[in-house]
Amino acid sequence: MCDVIVDHNLFQLINLCVYCESKLKLLWCLSLNQKDIPRALVAVDDEYPLGTPDHDHKGMTVLQQHVAFFDRNHDGVIYPWETYAGFRAMGFNPLVSFLSMLFINISFSYATLESWIPDPLLPIYIKNIHRTKHGSDSDVYDTEGRFTPWRFEEIFSKYARTHPQYVTYDELLEMTEAMRDAFDVFGWIANKLEWGFTYWIAKNEKGMVPKEAIRGVYDGSFFEVLEKQQSEKKYKKYE
Ligand SMILES: [Ca+2]
Numbered sequence: 001m002c003d004v005i006v007d008h009n010l011f012q013l014i015n016l017c018v019y020c021e022s023k024l025k026l027l028w029c030l031s032l033n034q035k036d037i038p039r040a041l042v043a044v045d046d047e048y049p050l051g052t053p054d055h056d057h058k059g060m061t062v063l064q065q066h067v068a069f070f071d072r073n074h075d076g077v078i079y080p081w082e083t084y085a086g087f088r089a090m091g092f093n094p095l096v097s098f099l100s101m102l103f104i105n106i107s108f109s110y111a112t113l114e115s116w117i118p119d120p121l122l123p124i125y126i127k128n129i130h131r132t133k134h135g136s137d138s139d140v141y142d143t144e145g146r147f148t149p150w151r152f153e154e155i156f157s158k159y160a161r162t163h164p165q166y167v168t169y170d171e172l173l174e175m176t177e178a179m180r181d182a183f184d185v186f187g188w189i190a191n192k193l194e195w196g197f198t199y200w201i202a203k204n205e206k207g208m209v210p211k212e213a214i215r216g217v218y219d220g221s222f223f224e225v226l227e228k229q230q231s232e233k234k235y236k237k238y239e
Pocket of ligand 1: 071075076
């Protein structure tokens with residue numbers, strides 16, 4: 001009966017409370033469904049069953065939220081100069097931002113277009129971003145761009161041997177090796193770059209990446225945290 005659960009925002013949770021009639025049944029519903037059902041709007045895990053606190057999904061899928069940070073003027077399209085600006089806002093230097101822009105817009109623009117004719121401006125249409133899902137990845141996003149909680153938890157149950165809430169560089173490397181599909185050269189490269197990027201931006205002073213940060217990369221909220229940190233650093237310079 002609990003397969004009616006799609007997302008645990010407050011409104012739905014209240015409805016769910018009514019639906020499940022009792023607290024005990026509600027807890028049972030949540031524990032059963034939390035990991036098994038792909039979540040359209042929120043990236044949930046054991047620690048954050050309602051998704052990232054104070055993160056507005058704006059009605060987008062979790063994959064759309066992941067890339068929406070780079071849509072700097074919020075028009076639903078990511079042009080190369082917006083990708084560049086997004087990386088710069090997170091604190092990356094101009095060279096890394098430029099190379100990331102080239103890789104991302106060249107690799108992912110075409111699949112998101114409505115037309116068969118390539119667009120020389122290399123726009124990425126956020127509404128079609130699910131078409132860019134590639135092989136050799138973690139499958140945490142499904143083919144519709146939804147977040148699959150049990151796949152996310154699997155990353156930590158399988159590879160986080162040093163600490164259950166963190167992954168090290170070696171553990172991430174081992175994971176990306178295990179994800180490789182046969183003869184999928186583009187997927188191998190894209191997956192290594194994506195996880196390399198995640199490690200780079202999210203590692204702590206001990207060189208370990210917190211589970212919370214990785215979940216924040218999936219729903220894009222961690223990019224906003226980095227941008228805020230960079231803004232505060234700039235602001236402090238003038239104090
Ligand atoms: Ca835009």
